[in-house]
Amino acid sequence: MKPRIYSPTETDFSTNGLGILKDCTRCEIYEVANGKYELELDYPLGTRFDEYFENDYQIKAKPNDQEEYHIFFIDDKDIDTFLNTVTIYAQSRTNRLGRRVVTLAEVDSKTGQEAISIIETKMDKKSDIRLYSDITAVSSTIFEARNVLNCIAGEQGSLLQYWGGEIKREPFKLSLLKRRGRNNVGTIRYGKDMSGLKVKLDWTGIKTRLIPYADPQSEVGTTNRIYGSPVDSAYINNYPDVYTEHVQFTEEQGVKDIKSLNKIAKNYFKTINPGCDKPKVSITVEFDKLTDSEEAKEFAKIRNYGLFDTFKIYHKKYNIYLESKVSGLQYDSLSEKTLKLEAGDIQVAFYQQQAVTIQDKLKDYATNNYMSDFNDYVSSMITGQGSAGGYVSLWPKEKPSNIFIMDNPDLEKAREVLRMNKNGIAFSKKGWRGPFTSAWTLDSIFNANFIQTGLIKADIFQNSFNKTGDVLKLVNGLLQIWNNKKKIMELTKKGMEFWNSKGSIGTIGTTDSAGNPFPGASTPTPIEDNSLVIRTNGDGKYILISPKVGKGLVLLGNGKAIYFGDLDVQGKLTVKGKEIIPGQGGGPSGGGESTGGYPSELKTDAEKRAW
Structure with a gap:
């Protein structure tokens, strides 16, 4: 074409x-x-x-x-x-999808189909290249400040890393498919390399004999290593040497003793790790360089294989069948022929190689989350030989669910113990078995009995102190009382300030805090520093002093006062400095103008009634 x-x-x-x-x-x-x-x-x-x-x-x-x-x-x-x-x-x-970006896209427990749809909707600009996936596996990741291609296949956290799959590109569509290639499209026989053909075997990690072992856990978290009988691969005699490795098995796999260990280990090569007894193969075929030999004709068969197609190679020397997958193609578009084909393990990005390396390293410590040796290492690292003021133990070692911080490196000898697990944090002064007193539970409740020293610093400290809706708050140094979501009292530098739904009603305090309401008054001792002040904030507010309903003193915001009930004055009664003498009909002392029983200063009916 x-x-x-x-x-x-x-x-x-x-x-x-x-x-x-x-x-x-x-x-x-x-x-x-x-x-x-x-x-x-x-x-x-x-x-x-x-x-x-x-x-x-x-x-x-x-x-x-x-x-x-x-x-x-x-x-x-x-x-x-x-x-x-x-x-x-x-x-x-x-x-061109590399020109489109995603600022932030969170994928939480979604299928590959759903994840790629989220990326598409979060693009900064719509593209004429549609995204598609048929992967139903569920996973999670976060994309932040990345281009669309990197979200799919380019960096750590990509769809390809977490969901897997095989990429297919079309002019208006990019797909991440569970399977793009064809399975078992053919079998070819290999004897030796030739012009245009190179077959390489990688023997790294191959096993043909294993010695199984396990570390069953005792009730107190200690382990006792056991070894099982050797297990041989069916291909142990196909190679010049025997490749032996120790392989760890776990309680999660059902290992409890030597008998159960041997029973499980015998299936290692068949079902647990099939293929580990064969070398990895990589193939490079340059078709135009192949000779006209019969062996060359065998490999010419794969010229029409497509990317991701799988096929088998029969290796005559070792009498084994090896599986391979097409991983690269060079195609002549003019003659419409494949020039070069590469097959073997699909190349992975650097971050995936790193992940594989780390996982392989962790397998030295743990298989199927079997954390015995690894947790010994972590415990030692955290503890620092006790120099940090205590000793740390992860318990049980193989399946840790508790962290102990102790005053002694020996769990059995420790007396003062802090214990952390899924239920919270607790303390004991009688060893790791308790009894324990809980300080902080997993649902975030803290026991205040443990606060015995130091300062508590917080923007807001809140507690409901009764069952009527009242709430006590400490907010930025102010003590507040709220009732049914309405502030009714606040203790500030002014004193005790009282509130309604619209604002402040008044204050109880001292002249330093609430101010002096009588700055011009002449008193035997100064009002300043010697007074308890009760005052309202403006008209329409009242101060009520009442022994019972309907009785008592009403002080109005405009300065007037009303008393409801009988008034018994034991002592002198003066009005504007003039003493009222009992028995004179309410007249002033020393004679003078009378108003018919009321002092002349009382003008209104309310004042007279109060008098």
């Missing part, structure tokens, strides 16, 4: 676009499993297409034997003036 070229914005590729590149001398496509998808093209200089060989112009070409065409956009070129040619470098059109 001759390639076609299109403008950067073209989306209809059913036509010939800007033209057919009929003088193209080379057009090769490179695709790597879950990796690059690129085109290289050679074309003569000095044609009308020179002006189109610029960034983002699009090229249509046949990429493999399974698909009719794919679209690539130009991102670079090299000009050779000696040969008078230009080499065009282009990437899959789906790589």
Whole structure:
């Protein structure tokens, strides 16, 4: 197929676009499993297409034997003036998704289908390249400040890392599929390398004999290592030597004693770790370099295999069948033939290699979360030989659910113990078996009996101190009482200030806090520093002093006072300095003007009634 070229914005590729590149001398496509998808093209200089060989112009070409065409956009070129040619470098059109970004997308317990849909909806701008997945496995991750391609396959936390899958690229669609390739498409026989063929075996990690062991746990958390009988692979005699390893088994797998250990270990090569007794294989085939031998014809069969297809190789020397998967293709789009095929383990990104390395290292300490040796190491690291003021123990060692901080490195000899587990934090002065007094429970309740020294600093301290809706709060140094979500009292530097739903009613305090309401008064001793002040804030407020309902003294905000009930004055009664003499009908002392039983200063009916 001759390639076609299109403008950067073209989306209809059913036509010939800007033209057919009929003088193209080379057009090769490179695709790597879950990796690059690129085109290289050679074309003569000095044609009308020179002006189109610029960034983002699009090229249509046949990429493999399974698909009719794919679209690539130009991102670079090299000009050779000696040969008078230009080499065009282009990437899959789906790589334009690298220009779209996701600011924040949280994926919590979603399938691959749901996760890729979240990415699509969180793009900064809609793309004409649709995202799709058929993966139903559930996982979680967070994407923050990343481009869309990296969300799918590029960095740690990507869909490819957490959900797995095989990437398929189409002009208007990028898919993460559970399975893209075909299974067991054929079997080929291999005897030796030849021109155009290279088969490499990797013997790293191979096992043909294992010695099983386990560390059953006692009731107090100690372990006793046991060893089982050796187990041999069916291929132990196929290789020049025996590859022996110790393999740990766990209580989670059902190991309790030597008998159960041997019973479980005998299935290791069949069901627990199948394939570990065969070397890993990698194959490179350059078809045009293959000779015309019978063996070469065997490998010529795989020329039409597609990316991610699996097949078997029969290795004559070792008499074993090895499974392999196509991991890379180089395709001649002009002749429509595969030039080069690579098969073996799919290449993984650096972060995945790191994860595998870490996991393999942890297996030295733990299998199936069997944490005995690893927890010994962690306990030692945290404790620092007791130099930090205590000793730390993770218990039980194999399946830790408790952390003990003790005054002695020996769990049995420790007396003062702090214990942490899923129920909270507790203390004992009688050893690790208790009794324990809980300080902080898992549901965040703290026992205040444990606060015996120091300061508590907080913006808000709150407690409900009765069952009538009253709440006591300490807020930024102020003591407040709330009733049914309404503040009714506040203790501040002014004193005790009382509130209604609209604002402050009044204050009880001292002249320093509430102020002096009688600055011009003449008194035997100064009012300042010698007074308890009860005052309201403005008109419409009252001070009520009452022994019972309907009786008592009412002080109005405008300065007036009303007394309800009988008034017995034991002592002198003066009005504006004039003494009222009992028996004179209410008249003033020393004679003078009388108002018929009321002092002249009393004008209103209310004042007279009060008098």
